[in-house]
Amino acid sequence: MARPRIVIVGAGFAGYETARHLLRRSRGAAEVVLLNPTDYFLYLPLLPEVAGGVLDPRRITVPLADTLAGARLVLGQADGVDVDARTVSYTGPEGRRGTLGYHRLVLAAGSVNKLLPIPGVADHAHGFRGIPEALHLRDHVIRQIELADATTDPRERAARLTFVVVGAGYTGTEVVAQIQLLTRDVLAHHPALAGARSRWLLLDVADRVLPGMDERMSASTAKVLRDRGIEVRTGTSVAEATADGVRLSDDSFVPSRTLAWCVGVRPDPLAESIGLPMVKGRLQVDEFLAVSGHPEILACGDAAAVPDPQNPGHSTPMTAQHAVRQGRLAAHNIAASYGVGKRKPYRHRNLGFVIDLGGWQAAANPLGLPLSGVPARVAARGYHLLALPGNRVRTATEWLFTAVGSRPAVQLGLVPGSAVPLDTGAPELIRTSR
CATH class of the missing domain: 3.50.50.100 (FAD/NAD(P)-binding domain)
Known part of the structure; x- marks a missing residue:
């Protein structure tokens, strides 16, 4: 890779914010690759208004190509990470398999429906x-x-x-x-x-x-x-x-x-499939969002069990507010790993x-x-x-x-x-x- 490649898995609140802030900080010095099943960021809080007939669905979808100019978008569903080879495997929208190498990896795969074992x-x-x-x-x-x-x-x-x-x-x-x-x-x-x-x-x-x-x-x-x-x-x-x-x-x-x-929701199964330390189905990370034993991998949003500084011993809730802030911090700390600024721990204030x-x-x-x-x-x-x-x-x-x-x-x-x-x-x- 001619330039350091930073791969971001997921374009939800955490992944989108990570990409947006990385592009501002890197200024072309690193290749930012966004792996996501769709070509848009979905503003989930307004989804009930789509179901209720208030909003056209296009209003709550933000095109990634328009708002993340400079990032490379790869359409696909991530289904595996080889932490030793530093690669992410994925399946494209037409079923074709692919692999992405990375120098830094941000896991922001989000969550899926929480299905309880209730008959029917x-x-x-x-x-x-x-x-x-x-x-x-x-x-x-x-x-x-x-x-x-x-x-x-x-x-x-x-x-x-x-x-x-x-x-x-x-x-x-x-x-x-x-x-x-x-x-x-x-x-x-x-x-x-x-x-x-x-x-x-x-x-x-x-x-x-x-x-x-x-x-x-x-x-x-x-x-x-x-x-x-x-x-x-x-x-x-x-x-x-x-x-x-x-x-x-x-x-x-x-x-x-x-x-x-x-x-409710549960973390995307991708998090558990990697084989890294977990906390209640979420990837274990430190206060800097780094995955245990792999400082080149950061996780944020629903996929990560980020320590909650306001509630010691617990992880931050799976909310958009936390995902947005963690995405910004992930971008900051990745830039710091290349000598731009200094790492910061996760802190938040309930708005x-x-x-x-x-x-x-x-x-x-x-x-x-x-x-x-x-x-x-x-x-x-x-x-x-x-x-x-x-x-x-x-x-x-x-x-x-x-x-x-x-x-x-x-x-x-x-x-x-x-x-x-x-x-x-x-x-x-x-x-x-x-």
């Missing part, structure tokens, strides 16, 4: 990790309303208008909030369903929604959801999923044709969280200040516009159109069910999004 879930639940899943879930929900309109069986109609979301964390809460508003708009286009209401259930084994977040945010969010008629059932989960409904852990049965699985509940409703605690209603909504929208690396004007424009109009009430038919298997961690699958 893998066959009947809808995952939520990328644009294909979001579009498929949106089409499925609209289809159920259209089929409910077509049937004369009251029990079938009730089942098709019943939607179950498992997981009351960040993703599940926003998914149920956004798509519930979508069903309201779609129902308005079906006179035969006049007076009918969709039934939404949000389940979680925790004792409150948004477990792990500020209790005031949790309480205000739960109140908004319940005021909309969403059944929030804490301490409850799914015991079995079937084609006709779900059996809950309290042994009750809910007739339904829709089960959205938002239980708070925002939960967008659709309409004019949201919950937020920027810098610890609890907000709800319109102020929280402004904070949420402002935060996302600042954090989104591109498409800001178009995103804001679509928000405006949705605010004064209604959400599209038609299926797109772009993604067949076979293209979005729930078990995205299966090693034989080439995942299309992350």
Whole structure:
């Protein structure tokens, strides 16, 4: 290699930030190679708005070629790392195998759906990790309303208008909030369903929604959801999923044709396959993000168990805030390994969280200040516009159109069910999004 080659695996929050800051620091002195299954960075926090019909999926995808000029993009799914030979193996989008040599390696492979061993879930639940899943879930929900309109069986109609979301964390809460508003708009286009209401259930084994977040945010969010008629059932989960409904852990049965699985994520299987020290499925790293015994390899984001300086003995949570900061630090410390600057340990300050509940409703605690209603909504929208690396004007424009109009009430038919298997961690699958 004529120049040092830095290979970054994954273009999620951590990988994208690593590449962006490395390009600024290297100024062409090193070859920056980004290995990713897609040619875009996906802004995951706004994915529920795609499923809810608020945003076009292109608004939350940022082209890597446009925003990371100077980096070499290799399309493919990483499936192995030879730490002795310093190579990364991958499978391209058309099944062709390839290998990349590296001088420095950044593992930011992200995460996949966390699939629990519950009967029927893998066959009947809808995952939520990328644009294909979001579009498929949106089409499925609209289809159920259209089929409910077509049937004369009251029990079938009730089942098709019943939607179950498992997981009351960040993703599940926003998914149920956004798509519930979508069903309201779609129902308005079906006179035969006049007076009918969709039934939404949000389940979680925790004792409150948004477990792990500020209790005031949790309480205000739960109140908004319940005021909309969403059944929030804490301490409850799914015991079995079937084609006709779900059996809950309290042994009750809910007739339904829709089960959205938002239980959480687990690190990409690539991390475990390398054979390096692990901590609960994540690569063990030091405070400088270096992998144990291999200072030439850094890991960050969901793939890495980064020591949390504010919670000794624990790793940082798998959140976008941490991934972004760790990506920037990875770039800094790699530059330092070439004599540009000095290595720094990972430090962070909690900036708070925002939960967008659709309409004019949201919950937020920027810098610890609890907000709800319109102020929280402004904070949420402002935060996302600042954090989104591109498409800001178009995103804001679509928000405006949705605010004064209604959400599209038609299926797109772009993604067949076979293209979005729930078990995205299966090693034989080439995942299309992350």
